[in-house]
Structures are given as C-alpha cells and as structure tokens.
Amino acid sequence: MNTQSPLPAPGAPLQHYVSIAPFDLQSVEAMTPEQSKVFQASQLRLMWWKFRRHRLALISGIFLAALYFGILICEFLAPYNLHTRNMDYIYSPPQRVHLFHNGQFVGPFVYGREMKLDMDTLKRNYIDKQDDVQRIRFFCKGDSYRFWGLIEGDRHLVCPAENGQLFLAGTDRLGRDVLSRIIYGARISLTIGLVGIGFSFVLGIVIGGLAGYHGGIFDLVVQRIIEVLQSIPSIPLWLALAAIMPITWSPVLIYFGITVILGLIHWTGLARAVRSKLLALREEDYVLAAQLMGASSSRIIRRHLIPGFMSHLIATATISIPGMILGETALSFLGLGLRAPTTSWGILLTEARSVSVIAFYPWLLLPILPVILVILAFNFLGDGLRDAADPYK
Amino acid sequence: MLRYIAWRIAVMVPTLLIISALVFTIIELPPGDYFDSYVSELRAQGEAVDSDRIQMMRKEYGFDKPPVIRYFYWVGGMLHGDFGYSFEYELPVRDVVGDRMWLTVLVSFVTIIFTWLIAFPIGMYSATHQYSWGDYGLTFFGLLGLAIPNFMLALILMYFANIWFGTSIGHLMDQQYLGEPMSWAKAKSILAHLWIPVLIIGTGGTASMIRRLRANLLDELHKQYVVTARAKGLHPFKALVKYPLRMALNFFISDIGSILPAIISGAEITAIVLSLETTGPMLIRALQSQDMYLAGSFLMFLAFLTVIGVLISDLALALLDPRIRLQGGSTK
Numbered sequence: 001m002n003t004q005s006p007l008p009a010p011g012a013p014l015q016h017y018v019s020i021a022p023f024d025l026q027s028v029e030a031m032t033p034e035q036s037k038v039f040q041a042s043q044l045r046l047m048w049w050k051f052r053r054h055r056l057a058l059i060s061g062i063f064l065a066a067l068y069f070g071i072l073i074c075e076f077l078a079p080y081n082l083h084t085r086n087m088d089y090i091y092s093p094p095q096r097v098h099l100f101h102n103g104q105f106v107g108p109f110v111y112g113r114e115m116k117l118d119m120d121t122l123k124r125n126y127i128d129k130q131d132d133v134q135r136i137r138f139f140c141k142g143d144s145y146r147f148w149g150l151i152e153g154d155r156h157l158v159c160p161a162e163n164g165q166l167f168l169a170g171t172d173r174l175g176r177d178v179l180s181r182i183i184y185g186a187r188i189s190l191t192i193g194l195v196g197i198g199f200s201f202v203l204g205i206v207i208g209g210l211a212g213y214h215g216g217i218f219d220l221v222v223q224r225i226i227e228v229l230q231s232i233p234s235i236p237l238w239l240a241l242a243a244i245m246p247i248t249w250s251p252v253l254i255y256f257g258i259t260v261i262l263g264l265i266h267w268t269g270l271a272r273a274v275r276s277k278l279l280a281l282r283e284e285d286y287v288l289a290a291q292l293m294g295a296s297s298s299r300i301i302r303r304h305l306i307p308g309f310m311s312h313l314i315a316t317a318t319i320s321i322p323g324m325i326l327g328e329t330a331l332s333f334l335g336l337g338l339r340a341p342t343t344s345w346g347i348l349l350t351e352a353r354s355v356s357v358i359a360f361y362p363w364l365l366l367p368i369l370p371v372i373l374v375i376l377a378f379n380f381l382g383d384g385l386r387d388a389a390d391p392y393k
Numbered sequence: 394m395l396r397y398i399a400w401r402i403a404v405m406v407p408t409l410l411i412i413s414a415l416v417f418t419i420i421e422l423p424p425g426d427y428f429d430s431y432v433s434e435l436r437a438q439g440e441a442v443d444s445d446r447i448q449m450m451r452k453e454y455g456f457d458k459p460p461v462i463r464y465f466y467w468v469g470g471m472l473h474g475d476f477g478y479s480f481e482y483e484l485p486v487r488d489v490v491g492d493r494m495w496l497t498v499l500v501s502f503v504t505i506i507f508t509w510l511i512a513f514p515i516g517m518y519s520a521t522h523q524y525s526w527g528d529y530g531l532t533f534f535g536l537l538g539l540a541i542p543n544f545m546l547a548l549i550l551m552y553f554a555n556i557w558f559g560t561s562i563g564h565l566m567d568q569q570y571l572g573e574p575m576s577w578a579k580a581k582s583i584l585a586h587l588w589i590p591v592l593i594i595g596t597g598g599t600a601s602m603i604r605r606l607r608a609n610l611l612d613e614l615h616k617q618y619v620v621t622a623r624a625k626g627l628h629p630f631k632a633l634v635k636y637p638l639r640m641a642l643n644f645f646i647s648d649i650g651s652i653l654p655a656i657i658s659g660a661e662i663t664a665i666v667l668s669l670e671t672t673g674p675m676l677i678r679a680l681q682s683q684d685m686y687l688a689g690s691f692l693m694f695l696a697f698l699t700v701i702g703v704l705i706s707d708l709a710l711a712l713l714d715p716r717i718r719l720q721g722g723s724t725k
Contacts, residue, residue: 056529224404228412231699232419235661236692239680240419269648276647280714322540329542330662334677349545358552368545375540376533379604383532386608 050388057384060377067374071187078180079158079166081143082343086165086175088115092126094170094178094363101133109135110166123360134164170363172351181343182367188344190374192255193324196263201317203263204270209301211271212278219275226268234327237265238336251339259324270316277309310389318382322375329371345371398708405700410468412696417464419692420685426456427480427683454478467689477686481679486690490672494694496565496583497671500590501656507595508602515599516606520614521633535603538596547593547666554589563667565590590669594660598652605644613637639713646713649706653698 008015031039041049052058070077086092095110112132116125142159146152160166169179211222241261245254281287282305290300306313325345331337332346333353340347348367351357357364428447435442455463470477476486515535519528551563565586570579613619614637622632661673668674672691679688 224408224411227408227700227703228415230703231412231696232415232692233657233661233695235677236419236680236688239677240422244422244424272647273644276643276710280643326542330544333542333544334662334665349542353544353548355548355552355555358548365545365549368541371542372537372540376536379536379539379600383604 047388051384054384054387056380060380063377064381067186068190071190074183074187075145075147076155077157078183079156080177080180081145082181082184084143084176086171089165089171090175091124091173091361092167092171095167106133107135109133112164134161136166169366172364178363178366181348182370185343185345185348189325189328192328193259193321196259197320197324199260199263200267203267205274208271208274209278212275213282213297213301226272229265230268238331251342255338278305281305281308314382314385314389318378322378325374401704408700413468413693416689416692420689421460423683427685430683476690479684479687481682481684486687489687493670493672493675500660500671501653503587504591504594504656505652507591508598511599512602512606516603519607520610523611535600539600543593543597543663544666547663550589565670590663590667593663594656606641609641609644610637613640643714646706646709649702653702657695
C-alpha cells in the first residue's frame with residue numbers, strides 16, 4: 001500500500017473544515033447599486049441601453065414608428081382626399097406658408113392664386129394675389145371621407161381656408177394635391193413588402209443554417225437550388241409572374257401575390273451568407289463541446305451558432321425593407337408593379353418620368369423625399385440594432 | 394483541389410440544364426405566344442391579318458408542337474451555337490444581340506470594380522473610426538446613393554447635364570458609331586459615355602457594401618487576437634489588413650455569384666432611362682412581346698455568367714479561409 005496517498009483513509013474525517021452554509025458573494029465584495037444594476041440586467045435591457053446610445057438610430061426608430069402610426073390615420077392627416085381634383089389649379093406649384101401680412105401677424109396663411117396662361121408656350125403660370133390672405137385652418141371640416149372605408153368623417157388636421165386652396169406640395173396634371181397623395185401613398189409603399197421579407201428571412205435562415213451545418217448531400221442540393229434561383233434576374237420573373245396572376249384580382253392583390261412569391265424565391269442571398277458563416281463557425285470548439293454534451297443540431301444552430309452572427313442577420317433584414325420599397329418604385333416606373341388608381345410612392349414618381357417634367361414641374365419629384373427619408377431611417381435603425389445585438393462587447 | 398474543381402465543373406452541366414428548363418417555363422408561363430400578341434397588335438393598328446401566313450409561321454417555328462418538344466429543340470440548338478430566331482427583328486438571335494452582349498458585360502464589370510474601389514477604403518475607414526464625423530459623413534453619402542432610386546438619379550443627371558454641358562448624356566456611344574466595327578474613335582466614345590451609367594448603377598451597390606464591410610470588420614476588430622496583435626507591436630495597418638480584413642471578406646466573396654444578376658437587374662431600368670445599348674431594354678421588350686428565343690438566350694447567357702460566378706466565389710472562399718471545408722463533409 002502506498003502510505004503517501006493524499007486522500008484520507010475510507011471513513012476517516014476530513015483534515016480541513018468546509019462550511020455547509022450557502023456562500024454569499026455579496027458579503028465578500030459588495031457591489032454598488034449602479035454595478036448590480038448593470039450586472040443583473042437582462043440581455044434585452046442591455047440591448048436597449050446600448051441601442052439608446054446610438055442617437056441617430058433612436059431618432060430613426062421614432063420617425064419610423066410615427067410614420068407607421070401615420071398610415072393608420074392618413075385620411076385625417078391629408079388635407080384633401082386621394083382623388084379630389086381641382087380643375088382650376090392644374091400643375092400649380094407649391095404654395096409658401098407665410099406668417100406676417102403687411103408686417104402684421106396673422107398666423108399661418110397662404111396667398112390666393114391666379115392662373116395666367118402663357119399663350120406662346122401654353123404653360124400655366126400662377127401668381128400670388130398679395131391681397132388675398134387665406135388662413136390655414138386646423139382640426140377643421142373638409143373633404144368627407146370613409147375612414148378605412150368604414151366610418152364616415154370629414155375632420156382633417158389642416159384644411160385650406162373656406163373657398164380657398166392649400167397646395168403645400170403643388171398639384172399634378174389632374175389638379176390633385178401632391179401632399180395628400182404622398183400621405184396616402186405611404187400606406188401601400190410602407191407595408192407591401194413586409195410579408196415577402198418575412199418569408200425570405202425564415203427560409204434563408206432555416207435552409208442556409210441546415211446546409212451549412214450538416215453539409216453533405218443536403219448542402220449539395222441546396223447549393224444547386226440556390227444557384228438556379230439566383231441566376232434568374234428578377235425583372236423577367238416579375239413579368240412572368242404578373243402575367244399569370246388571375247385577372248380578377250385587384251392590382252394591389254396581384255402586387256401582394258408577387259411580393260410573396262418573390263419572398264419565397266429571394267431567400268437565396270441570405271441562405272448563402274448564413275451557410276458560409278456557419279461553415280466557419282461549426283468548427284469552433286464550443287460547437288464540439290455542445291455536440292459532446294448531446295445537444296441536437298437544431299439546438300446548436302439556434303442557441304449557439306445563430307447568435308454568433310445575429311448582427312449580420314439584422315443588418316440584412318433592415319436593408320432588405322428599403323430594398324422592397326425601392327423595388328416597388330422601380331417596377332411601377334416600368335409599368336410592371338402597381339398601376340393607377342392605386343397610389344404608392346412609386347406610382348407618384350412615374351408622373352415625373354421625363355426630363356421635361358423635371359424642367360417645368362419639379363415639385364412632382366417631391367415623393368422622392370419620403371422615399372429617401374424612410375430608406376435612410378431604416379438603415380440607421382439597422383445600424384443601431386446591429387450595434388446593440390451583441391451587448392456584451 | 395484540382396479534383397474539386399473538375400467535379401464542380403461537371404456539376405455545372407445539370408445545373409445549367411435545370412436553369413434552361415426554368416427559363417423556358419418562365420417564358421412560356423404568360424398565356425398566348427408571340428403570334429397572338431403580333432396578331433392583336435396588327436388588329437389594334439387596323440391592319441389586315443393574313444391568318445394563313447400566321448399559321449404557316451407557327452408551323453415553321455414549331456409552335457404547333459407541345460412545349461416539351463420545343464424545349465428540346467431549343468436546348469439542342471443552343472448546344473451547337475444556334476440560339477434561334479427573333480420574331481420581332483426577323484433575324485437570327487445572334488445577329489440581333491451583336492454588340493449588346495459584351496457592352497453589358499463591360500458596363501457590369503466596370504460597375505463592380507467601381508463599387509469595390511469606392512466601398513473598400515470607406516468601409517475600412519468607417520470601421521476603424523467608428524462614430525467619428527468621418528464615419529457618419531461617409532456612411533451618410535453612401536446611404537444617400539442607396540436611397541435615391543436609380544431611374545430618378547438618371548433623370549436628374551440627364552437634366553443637369555443638359556443645362557450645364559448642353560449635351561445629352563444618354564446612350565453608350567455617339568450615334569454615328571452604332572453598328573460600326575470597333576475602332577479607336579468608337580472605343581473613346583464608349584469610354585466617354587461609360588462613366589454616367591457606371592456612376593448611377595454603382596451608387597446603389599456601394600452603400601450596402603460599405604455597411605457590410607463596416608459591420609463585419611467591426612465584429613472582427615473587437616476580437617482578442619486583434620488586441621494581441623496590437624499589444625505585440627504589429628503596425629496598426631498590418632493588424633487591420635492582415636487578419637481582420639481577411640476575415641471580413643468572407644461575405645464579399647460569397648456574394649460574387651449573386652452580384653452579377655443583381656447588377657444587371659438594377660441596370661435594366663437605368664439602361665431604359667438612358668437608352669443604353671445594353672441587353673436590358675432589349676430583354677424587357679422581348680419579354681413583353683413574347684419574342685421567346687431572344688428572351689431565352691439572354692436569360693441563359695445571364696445564367697451561365699452567374700454559374701461561373703458562383704464557382705469562382707466558392708473556390709475563392711476556400712482559398713481565403715482554410716477553415717472552410719471544400720467538400721462540405723458532414724460533421725461528426
């Protein structure tokens with residue numbers, strides 16, 4: 001027998017004392033309230049703190065939330081109805097809002113307008129009548145509408161003066177108020193692509209994740225499918241899909257159907273990215289550890305691998321929403337997307353499709369402003385979310 | 394490695410076959426064929442329709458046969474270089490396409506290079522100077538390029554070019570060179586026109602590339618090996634380029650394959666606005682009038698380029714990151 005064994009003989013009492021009372025870390029090293037607040041905060045709370053630090057992202061988030069709330073009540077926000085035509089004010093430039101008339105404060109107002117036809121060029125010229133003060137009304141009665149097609153109403157946030165006009169963004173070739181049409185157009189432009197993106201996102205993560213993690217035959221097949229789908233440019237697909245949708249469907253429904261199908265097709269980019277990242281990540285030691293502990297592959301992908309590149313997924317998601325909005329404008333421009341009388345920002349921009357319009361009626365380009373703002377906002381929001389996605393950095 | 398490349402090239406054949414079937418289906422999907430739209434167009438113009446002639450043409454081009462048989466004719470023809478006949482131009486597809494194919498490749502290639510030249514330095518600067526004014530400013534300009542729809546940018550540039558230079562910036566070359574054989578003057582004219590479409594098409598892609606490079610580089614820069622490298626006295630530039638940048642490039646490489654169809658799709662609308670002599674406007678016109686062999690050849694050509702692109706991206710990915718296994722063998 002080896003008498004030098006460090007272990008005591010069986011049954012003999014231990015040489016040192018071990019307290020069986022639970023050990024409280026705080027008793028040794030107490031944390032200040034601020035410290036404990038940080039260390040005990042949940043992951044979601046940490047994310048929020050980190051997100052809040054990115055000012056631009058926070059502002060963008062609020063801006064987008066306001067816009068999405070705004071499309072719920074655009075009947076109320078818009079000064080005119082979508083299809084209200086003012087035949088006396090065709091191609092009228094935007095009116096300026098004034099506060100002072102002859103040095104006297106009268107509150108926000110616009111001057112009345114008079115149209116003079118230039119007999120040489122047949123161009124309509126509008127002149128402000130300096131004595132015709134038209135005060136803008138707030139929370140007033142104007143065009144009557146059916147709120148969401150259900151409830152009758154005629155209240156508006158702003159209206160023109162009685163028997164007056166208010167075209168803050170000018171009018172188009174039918175004398176319709178551009179500002180009102182931009183507000184109504186937001187409803188379709190902001191919502192139409194969301195479902196398709198949802199589909200492509202789920203498909204991309206699931207299929208790309210499985211292919212990257214399992215490899216083998218499944219990976220091979222998925223790779224070939226992705227190759228096939230990616231090699232077809234989207235515009236021919238749109239043309240073909242638009243042609244086979246049932247004629248009885250409304251333009252919006254057809255467009256919606258196409259975006260859903262495109263969502264089912266466009267998961268490939270994300271799937272490839274997920275796959276290539278997983279191929280590298282799955283060789284990490286912590287994955288081996290999880291496998292040895294008997295975790296299933298879906299658990300390893302979900303719990304250990306996807307959080308590893310969540311930031312990239314979020315960046316992709318936020319950048320694909322503006323992609324859909326831009327896609328809508330481009331397709332409407334080609335006449336493949338939505339069609340009038342449906343109103344979206346893309347449809348409004350088709351009015352400004354020639355150089356002569358830009359030269360004579362530049363205000364018809366105004367719908368580009370909300371497009372740019374929304375796309376910038378989504379991008380900044382995505383940046384903020386990306387930085388917040390991994391709060392332990 | 395060589396075995397892998399050979400095997401990948403062998404796999405390309407069935408892939409291309411599947412793509413050809415898919416392309417054919419897409420072109421066949423819309424109801425009716427070219428002759429239907431041709432007849433209705435003639436009727437709309439009030440012209441008499443010679444139905445015997447239409448029937449004869451139908452028969453000649455095999456439109457009386459079921460689509461499956463026509464598909465095999467089409468694929469068989471392409472295998473020995475016969476891309477079919479364009480009904481609208483009444484010429485073989487190869488003659489119609491002419492210059493357009495390589496002009497498209499030229500525009501796309503220059504655009505990709507332009508995008509990379511802009512995006513790489515900006516992305517690296519933004520990642521290393523996170524939250525600085527330079528980062529905000531450069532990112533903002535990149536995003537602005539993304540946010541303005543391409544066709545609007547094209548229109549606005551056209552307008553200002555007209556005012557400032559008094560010239561029209563449309564087209565890819567001066568009109569007298571159209572259909573001319575290649576010459577120095579023609580090449581110079583193309584180069585002089587090329588920058589506008591490249592600028593317009595490129596601005597859209599630059600922003601997303603800057604963002605992705607910045608995002609991936611930031612992920613890498615926070616890792617400990619970068620700190621170690623810096624602590625050991627590696628020059629900051631080397632500590633940036635040698636390891637983190639290489640890691641952040643994974644996404645670029647895996648995107649090579651998909652960039653091409655994306656750029657060509659994006660370029661189609663710009664090409665229409667600027668009336669460029671590329672394949673885009675012709676493809677859309679052919680699809681709308683169901684000039685199917687013309688459209689089909691374009692699509693197959695694109696598909697071929699993409700398949701090659703994917704092959705290159707897979708090989709480059711394996712070269713760049715040794716951790717990636719070529720065969721994608723299953724895990725333990």
